[in-house]
Amino acid sequence: MNKKTLLCSLLSIFLSICIHAQIKRDTTKYYSFNVNYWFNLHHYLWLESFMQVNEDSTIIDQKLSKSEKVKLDKAISYYSENLIEEDLRTSDYMTAFKFWITNQNKVLNEIPDQFREHMKALQEVSSVYEKVFWPIHEKACKSVLNEYLPLIIETEETFVQDITKLTRQFWQEEKLPVDITYVAKVTKWNLRNRPYTSLFPTYVVMNAIGENDVKGNWLELLYHESAHHLILSSNYFVGGTINDVVETMDIKMPRQLGHSYLFYFTGQLTKQLLEKSGIVYDETYMVRNGLYKRYYPLLDKHLKAYMRRETTLVEATENIIEGLK
Numbered sequence: 160m161n162k163k164t165l166l167c168s169l170l171s172i173f174l175s176i177c178i179h180a181q182i183k184r185d186t187t188k189y190y191s192f193n194v195n196y197w198f199n200l201h202h203y204l205w206l207e208s209f210m211q212v213n214e215d216s217t218i219i220d221q222k223l224s225k226s227e228k229v230k231l232d233k234a235i236s237y238y239s240e241n242l243i244e245e246d247l248r249t250s251d252y253m254t255a256f257k258f259w260i261t262n263q264n265k266v267l268n269e270i271p272d273q274f275r276e277h278m279k280a281l282q283e284v285s286s287v288y289e290k291v292f293w294p295i296h297e298k299a300c301k302s303v304l305n306e307y308l309p310l311i312i313e314t315e316e317t318f319v320q321d322i323t324k325l326t327r328q329f330w331q332e333e334k335l336p337v338d339i340t341y342v343a344k345v346t347k348w349n350l351r352n353r354p355y356t357s358l359f360p361t362y363v364v365m366n367a368i369g370e371n372d373v374k375g376n377w378l379e380l381l382y383h384e385s386a387h388h389l390i391l392s393s394n395y396f397v398g399g400t401i402n403d404v405v406e407t408m409d410i411k412m413p414r415q416l417g418h419s420y421l422f423y424f425t426g427q428l429t430k431q432l433l434e435k436s437g438i439v440y441d442e443t444y445m446v447r448n449g450l451y452k453r454y455y456p457l458l459d460k461h462l463k464a465y466m467r468r469e470t471t472l473v474e475a476t477e478n479i480i481e482g483l484k
């Protein structure tokens with residue numbers, strides 16, 4: 160290695176240490192948590208513009224001065240005109256933005272060209288957000304994280320072992336990144352706050368408000384979201400088995416069957432872990448919210464038997480599909 164190459168590599172190591180040193184994440188064995196200022200502002204503006212498109216604004220409940228209101232309205236208009244059609248989870252732009260912005264501190268490094276206009280809109284409203292909303296948002300995000308960190312540390316090892324056994328898929332090697340935002344994603348067909356996950360690589364976004372009055376719900380949702388990388392709709396063991404059985408039985412694939420398996424597995428495992436930790440958790444998210452109502456009695460019979468190792472996944476799936484006919 161010549162002197163110049165050595166200097167260059169030392170410089171790049173030094174720079175990467177500087178950049179990474181600025182991002183302070185709370186880590187456990189399997190997860191890496193972050194509450195990011197800009198990403199929270201981004202979610203907030205997206206949701207506010209979305210709610211105004213779909214119904215009345217519901218989330219601005221703070222008193223603002225005239226000039227603050229002007230700044231906020233301008234930022235919301237920017238989102239309404241430019242970003243409202245970009246889904247937070249599925250749009251390539253939103254995913255790229257998420258990966259970049261969640262690695263930035265409040266003081267920004269260089270802004271890539273593709274985000275320059277967007278960041279200008281965020282920077283123009285930043286003083287209002289920082290003064291009026293961020294203290295509430297940051298406190299709520301940190302509070303839910305601090306509340307659940309001990310429980311995550313206590314249960315994650317067993318959860319990962321059990322879910323990887325059921326899905327016969329390796330848990331990803333790097334710590335799984337999770338960002339927490341105050342408000343979450345809503346969709347046209349579901350106005351509830353919802354966490355979401357993008358895959359390849361896996362990145363989970365959890366939120367601070369929602370059903371957090373139910374103790375244990377946040378843990379179940381975290382485990383559900385992070386297990387998305389183990390159950391794909393038509394690949395890997397679970398998705399592959401479902402597809403295999405459906406094809407040989409010559410019927411139409413029941414809607415989101417693999418996703419209902421994911422809900423069932425992660426719900427049941429979380430329930431067992433919570434109860435072992437002394438937390439009463441009568442109903443899983445799926446039951447509480449009436450998801451996949453038609454599938455549930457069949458899942459509860461046949462997937463339960465699979466989880467107890469009394470039957471194979473193929474047999475359980477055949478029985479479930481037979482019951483749905």
Ligand SMILES: [Zn+2]
Binds near residue numbers: 383387421
């Ligand atoms: Zn899901």
